Amino acid sequence: MLIAYCLKPIAKKMKKYTNTGSKDTRSGFGAGMTELGQKKENVVALCADLIGSLKFDDFKKNHPERFFQIGIAEANMIGIAAGLTIGGKIPFTGTFANFSTGRVYDQIRQSVAYSDKNVKICASHAGLTLGEDGATHQILEDIGLMKMLPGMTVINTCDYNQTKAATLAIADHHGPVYLRFGRPVVPNFMPADEPFVVGKAILLNEGSDVTIIATGHLVWEALIAAEKLEEKGISAEVINIHTIKPLDEEAILKSIAKTSCVVTAEEHNILGGLGESVARTLSLNNPVPQEFVAVNDSFGESGTPDQLMEKYQLNHQAIIAKAEKVINRK
Amino acid sequence: MKPNTQQLNDFATQVRRDILRMVHAVNSGHPGGSLGCTEFFTALYQVILDRKEGFNMDGNGEDLFFLSNGHISPVFYSVLARSGYFPVSELATFRLLNTRLQGHPTTHEGLPGIRVASGSLGQGMSVAIGAALAKKLNGDKHLIYSLHGDGELQEGQNWEAMMYAAAYKVDNYIATVDLNGKQIDGATDEVLPMGDIKAKFIAFGWDVLEITEGNNIEAILAGMSEAKSRTGKGKPVCVLLHTEMGNGVDFMMHTHAWHGKAPNDDQLAKALEQNPVTLGDY
Numbered sequence: 001m002l003i004a005y006c007l008k009p010i011a012k013k014m015k016k017y018t019n020t021g022s023k024d025t026r027s028g029f030g031a032g033m034t035e036l037g038q039k040k041e042n043v044v045a046l047c048a049d050l051i052g053s054l055k056f057d058d059f060k061k062n063h064p065e066r067f068f069q070i071g072i073a074e075a076n077m078i079g080i081a082a083g084l085t086i087g088g089k090i091p092f093t094g095t096f097a098n099f100s101t102g103r104v105y106d107q108i109r110q111s112v113a114y115s116d117k118n119v120k121i122c123a124s125h126a127g128l129t130l131g132e133d134g135a136t137h138q139i140l141e142d143i144g145l146m147k148m149l150p151g152m153t154v155i156n157t158c159d160y161n162q163t164k165a166a167t168l169a170i171a172d173h174h175g176p177v178y179l180r181f182g183r184p185v186v187p188n189f190m191p192a193d194e195p196f197v198v199g200k201a202i203l204l205n206e207g208s209d210v211t212i213i214a215t216g217h218l219v220w221e222a223l224i225a226a227e228k229l230e231e232k233g234i235s236a237e238v239i240n241i242h243t244i245k246p247l248d249e250e251a252i253l254k255s256i257a258k259t260s261c262v263v264t265a266e267e268h269n270i271l272g273g274l275g276e277s278v279a280r281t282l283s284l285n286n287p288v289p290q291e292f293v294a295v296n297d298s299f300g301e302s303g304t305p306d307q308l309m310e311k312y313q314l315n316h317q318a319i320i321a322k323a324e325k326v327i328n329r330k
Numbered sequence: 331m332k333p334n335t336q337q338l339n340d341f342a343t344q345v346r347r348d349i350l351r352m353v354h355a356v357n358s359g360h361p362g363g364s365l366g367c368t369e370f371f372t373a374l375y376q377v378i379l380d381r382k383e384g385f386n387m388d389g390n391g392e393d394l395f396f397l398s399n400g401h402i403s404p405v406f407y408s409v410l411a412r413s414g415y416f417p418v419s420e421l422a423t424f425r426l427l428n429t430r431l432q433g434h435p436t437t438h439e440g441l442p443g444i445r446v447a448s449g450s451l452g453q454g455m456s457v458a459i460g461a462a463l464a465k466k467l468n469g470d471k472h473l474i475y476s477l478h479g480d481g482e483l484q485e486g487q488n489w490e491a492m493m494y495a496a497a498y499k500v501d502n503y504i505a506t507v508d509l510n511g512k513q514i515d516g517a518t519d520e521v522l523p524m525g526d527i528k529a530k531f532i533a534f535g536w537d538v539l540e541i542t543e544g545n546n547i548e549a550i551l552a553g554m555s556e557a558k559s560r561t562g563k564g565k566p567v568c569v570l571l572h573t574e575m576g577n578g579v580d581f582m583m584h585t586h587a588w589h590g591k592a593p594n595d596d597q598l599a600k601a602l603e604q605n606p607v608t609l610g611d612y
Contacts, residue, residue: 044467065467066467068463068498070494071490071493071494071497073490073493073494075453075456075486075487075490076456076459076487076490076491076494077456078456079453079454079455079456079457079459079460079487079491080456080457080459080460080463080491080494081460082446082456082457082460083396083446083456083457083458083459083460083461083462083463083464084460084461084463084464085460085464086387086388086389086394086445086446086457086460086461086464087388087389087390087461087463087464087465087467087468087470088388088390088464088468089464089467091460106450106453107453107456107487109450110447110448110449110450110453111446111447111453111456111457114436114437114438114447115436115437115438115446115447116437116438117446
C-alpha cells in the first residue's frame with residue numbers, strides 16, 4: 001500500500017529519506033515548468049488538451065505567448081515541437097505517457113530523434129498507477145519504446161522533488177529527452193536540494209547482501225523493502241536509477257561487486273524496461289543472479305493504484321520476496 | 331541579381347540531368363516526382379526564398395523551406411548543391427554507403443540545407459508550423475515554405491496540422507501541394523480519391539491559390555509571388571501546384587510508372603538527349 005507509508009519514517013540508516021509530505025510527481029513537473037518559465041526565455045510548452053492533468057496552468061497563465069494548446073492531436077504536437085527547435089526554442093510537450101509514445105512513435109522517431117531535435121517529451125499518468133481508466137491509458141511499454149530510439153535520453157522520476165529537479169535539468173541537456181512521471185499522490189522523500197544529474201544514479205542506502213535497483217514509484221517501495229530486510233538481518237543496497245538511458249553502469253557494477261546479486265524494480269513491462277537494461281549490463285560485465293519486479297508481459301486493468309500495484313506485485317513485499325530469492329541463487 | 335527565365339530554365343534542365351544520373355547510378359530512387367517538381371525547386375531556391383549565405387540550423391533572419399515528401403530527394407539535393415549548400419560533386423554519392431545524401435533527406439549526416447528528416451510521410455506540415463511559430467516568437471518576419479505530395483495528404487497528421495494552422499492564424503507560412511495526381515499504386519483518384527482538395531483546404535480555413543502550369547517557371551514565379559502577398563493576413567496560405575510527374579522526359583510523363591524506378595542505360599541515354607548539358611554535369 002503506497003499511501004499507508006506516507007507518514008512513517010524510514011529506519012535510522014535511511015533517516016535522510018523520510019516522507020516530507022506526499023504529492024504527485026506531475027505536480028513536480030508543473031512546479032518545474034513554472035520555474036523554467038521564469039528562468040528560461042526559450043522554453044516553450046505544448047499540450048494536447050490536458051493542461052490540468054499535466055499541471056501546466058501556471059506556465060500557461062504566466063506565459064501565454066509561449067504556451068501552445070494543440071488540441072487532441074498528438075502527432076501534430078510532436079511535429080510542431082520539432083519545428084520550434086529550429087528557431088532555437090526548447091519545447092516541452094505534455095500529455096499522458098500512452099499518447100506521448102506509442103501513439104506518436106514514428107513522429108518522434110523521424111522528426112525528433114533521427115533529426116536530433118531538442119524536444120522534451122514529458123509524460124504523465126505512466127504505468128498502472130493511473131488507476132481506474134484501465135489498460136487503454138496505462139502504458140507499460142513506454143520505457144522500452146523510447147530507450148530503443150538512438151540518441152533518446154529516458155528518465156523516470158520517483159517523487160515530486162526529483163520530478164521538479166529533472167524538469168529543470170533537462171532544459172539544460174541538449175537533445176531529445178523522454179521524462180516519465182505519474183498521476184498518484186506518493187511519498188515525497190528526495191531532498192529538495194538533491195542535485196539532479198542526467199545519467200547519474202543516486203545511492204540511497206548502503207548494503208552488502210543484495211542490490212535493489214529501482215526507478216519511479218518503486219523507489220519508495222525499495223526503501224521500505226530495505227528497512228524490512230534489515231529487520232531480517234539482510235543488508236540491502238538501494239540505488240535510485242532515474243535515468244534509464246544512458247544507464248549509470250559504473251554505479252551498478254560498483255554495487256554488484258559488493259553484493260553479487262540484483263533485484264530490479266519498475267512500474268513497466270518486464271520486457272524492455274530498466275530490468276533488461278541492467279541485465280544487459282551484467283551479462284556484458286559481471287554476470288550475477290538477477291530477479292525482476294515488473295509487470296509480467298501483460299496489460300493493466302481498472303482498479304485503484306494500490307489495488308493494482310498489489311495485484312501485479314509491484315510493491316515492497318514483492319521486492320522482499322525477490323531479494324530473498326536472488327540471495328539464495330548466489 | 332536574380333536570374334532571368336532562360337537562366338532558370340537552363341538551371342532546371344541541368345537539375346533534371348542530375349536527377350536522372352543520380353537515380354541511374356544507384357538503380358534506385360524517385361525520379362518521377364523529382365522531375366515534376368524541378369521547376370518549382372529551381373524557382374524556390376534561385377528566386378523566391380530570401381536566403382542567407384551558408385547554413386545555420388536555426389535559420390534566423392531568412393526564409394526556410396521544408397520538404398515533407400522526402401522521397402523526391404534527388405531534386406532537393408541537386409538544387410541545394412547548385413545553390414551553394416554543398417559541392418555539386420557530392421551528388422555522385424547519392425544513396426551510397428557513408429554518404430550525406432541518404433535515400434531520404436536527413437539532418438543526421440549533417441548535410442547543409444536540411445533542417446529535418448523526412449520520408450515517412452505526413453510529418454512536414456507540423457514541423458513547418460513549429461518553425462513558423464518560432465519565427466513569430468522571435469519577431470522574425472521571414473516566411474516558412476513547405477512542399478507536400480498530393481498522395482501524402484492521405485496521411486491524417488496533415489489534417490491535424492491544417493486545422494491547427496488555420497485556428498491559430500499561422501499566416502507566415504506557405505504550404506505547396508504537388509498536384510500530379512499520382513502515387514505509387516496508381517492515380518490518386520484510384521488509390522484513395524480525395525475529392526476536392528482545394529475545397530477541403532478552404533473549408534479548413536486556408537487561403538488557397540492554384541498554379542495551373544506548375545512546370546512553367548514564369549507561372550510558378552507569378553503564383554508564388556501572389557502567395558507571398560497573401561501572407562500576414564490571418565490565414566495560412568496553400569498553393570496547389572499542378573505538375574506533370576516525370577516532366578521533361580517524354581517516356582516518363584503521363585504515367586505513375588517512374589515514381590520510384592530508375593532508368594536503365596538506354597533509357598538514361600534517351601532521357602539525357604532530351605535534356606542537354608547547360609551548367610555542366612557533376
